[in-house]
Amino acid sequence: MYLADGRLREYEAPDCPDVDSIHNDYQRHLPYIWLFPEFEMSKIERWGQGQLADGHLWEDLGSFGLGPLDQWADRTMGDTTSLWVMEQWEFFSNTHNQNYLSQYYPKIVKAVQWMISNAKTNNLGLPYKLVCTYDIIDFQQYDTTTFNSMIYLATMRACMAMSEIMGDSTTLNLCTDAFQIGQTNIIKYLWNNTENYFRAYTGGNALMGDCLYGQMIAHHLGLGWLVDIEKIKQHLTAELKYNGDPYGIKVVTGRHTPPPLETTPTSSLRVKQGFKKIIELKNRFGYDGQDDVLWLGAAPDWSYLQIATENSELNSALLPTENQLVNLRDRLRDLWNIVGIMSAGDWGPEDRLHGMPYVTSHYGFVMTDYYLLTVFSGQETNIPGGSLKFNPVYPCPFNLPWMMVNVTGVVACQNGVYKVSVVYGKLSLPGNGLVVNGKAYPEGVSFGSCQRVTC
Numbered sequence: 001m002y003l004a005d006g007r008l009r010e011y012e013a014p015d016c017p018d019v020d021s022i023h024n025d026y027q028r029h030l031p032y033i034w035l036f037p038e039f040e041m042s043k044i045e046r047w048g049q050g051q052l053a054d055g056h057l058w059e060d061l062g063s064f065g066l067g068p069l070d071q072w073a074d075r076t077m078g079d080t081t082s083l084w085v086m087e088q089w090e091f092f093s094n095t096h097n098q099n100y101l102s103q104y105y106p107k108i109v110k111a112v113q114w115m116i117s118n119a120k121t122n123n124l125g126l127p128y129k130l131v132c133t134y135d136i137i138d139f140q141q142y143d144t145t146t147f148n149s150m151i152y153l154a155t156m157r158a159c160m161a162m163s164e165i166m167g168d169s170t171t172l173n174l175c176t177d178a179f180q181i182g183q184t185n186i187i188k189y190l191w192n193n194t195e196n197y198f199r200a201y202t203g204g205n206a207l208m209g210d211c212l213y214g215q216m217i218a219h220h221l222g223l224g225w226l227v228d229i230e231k232i233k234q235h236l237t238a239e240l241k242y243n244g245d246p247y248g249i250k251v252v253t254g255r256h257t258p259p260p261l262e263t264t265p266t267s268s269l270r271v272k273q274g275f276k277k278i279i280e281l282k283n284r285f286g287y288d289g290q291d292d293v294l295w296l297g298a299a300p301d302w303s304y305l306q307i308a309t310e311n312s313e314l315n316s317a318l319l320p321t322e323n324q325l326v327n328l329r330d331r332l333r334d335l336w337n338i339v340g341i342m343s344a345g346d347w348g349p350e351d352r353l354h355g356m357p358y359v360t361s362h363y364g365f366v367m368t369d370y371y372l373l374t375v376f377s378g379q380e381t382n383i384p385g386g387s388l389k390f391n392p393v394y395p396c397p398f399n400l401p402w403m404m405v406n407v408t409g410v411v412a413c414q415n416g417v418y419k420v421s422v423v424y425g426k427l428s429l430p431g432n433g434l435v436v437n438g439k440a441y442p443e444g445v446s447f448g449s450c451q452r453v454t455c
């Protein structure tokens with residue numbers, strides 16, 4: 001929706017009626033923050049205006065009851081306040097806009113203080129009993145989850161970076177301590193030493209697809225590895241082994257053995273008359289309509305991290321994402337109706353039951369695919385630090401896009417010579433700030449559309 005006063009807002013989905021939920025926005029925000037940053041800034045500002053006295057932010061800008069537009073509403077979540085903070089770092093790291101950071105910094109500090117206060121519950125040091133975008137699987141019933149905890153650690157890293165720039169030693173120390181405690185406790189409470197993966201939640205050994213989403217975001221934003229990279233590699237191997245599916249990656253395995261055969265679905269599915277057939281199939285074949293489903297963000301996020309860790313060759317790393325997209329493009333031939341959740345391959349013996357749209361029409365979850373662009377080029381953006389680096393995963397020759405706020409370009413290689421060009425916008429860096437595969441361009445650069453440098 002493009003309003004007369006310049007605001008841009010997104011309606012979620014017919015079966016998920018809200019406007020601009022922070023957690024869903026972040027799954028699909030990359031093309032907008034790259035090409036139309038005013039879209040994101042409009043929402044960031046309005047979300048921030050609704051910050052509560054304790055520091056946390058509401059879920060969305062239009063409630064499930066379709067209340068007034070731009071009215072803060074709904075749930076207290078593990079991936080709303082946190083991702084709002086992360087987007088502040090993302091915008092600043094791409095622009096070095098000091099006025100922008102100074103404007104939002106007091107709210108950022110309040111938001112982080114709320115997150116740390118919640119994590120102190122029962123001395124857990126990790127997000128405590130918070131719902132997240134994976135709401136249908138009801139993980140808020142457990143003390144903590146790997147999904148929320150990874151986003152929490154990424155946010156503490158972002159806080160450390162911003163507070164250091166702002167010269168705020170008090171907040172820097174607060175977030176450093178919180179990160180170190182959380183980093184220790186995510187291993188203590190959630191790492192399975194026997195099977196070598198991060199448990200989906202405390203109190204069980206279930207395995208969740210996409211639980212390292214926060215780690216992907218941290219890597220994409222130059223915040224590094226949140227835990228030992230060897231554990232990331234081991235988890236990715238286990239995640240594909242247990243949750244891999246012909247059409248993507250299943251959301252949860254190991255929670256129900258065998259899966260329950262209730263005759264009525266969980267209320268969180270908001271199931272109506274049209275799901276009666278699915279209930280019948282569940283009773284007949286024994287699949288779990290909560291856990292045995294495909295959330296479309298899991299496959300591209302897995303592929304991103306698999307590439308970033310150099311845990312396998314490129315084609316193998318991309319296979320889950322390829323399978324998911326080929327299903328939508330070639331088998332279903334329905335690229336407009338890309339829902340949030342699809343049926344998994346164990347719903348029954350009939351092919352027509354597999355890889356089919358299930359819940360959340362037009363959810364946009366698959367747009368985490370855009371993160372793959374930056375891992376292909378190995379792009380590391382740190383404009384405040386005066387650097388833009390590329391470490392492409394492809395050998396020469398290659399021709400790859402790169403993106404940042406209000407700037408797009410191409411990094412290419414031919415005959416061992418690297419070329420970086422700007423297609424749209426303007427790029428300014430100091431000498432040796434532009435680097436491709438370790439080769440730095442010695443001079444400062446300040447050029448715009450259709451200009452390039454060679455190194």
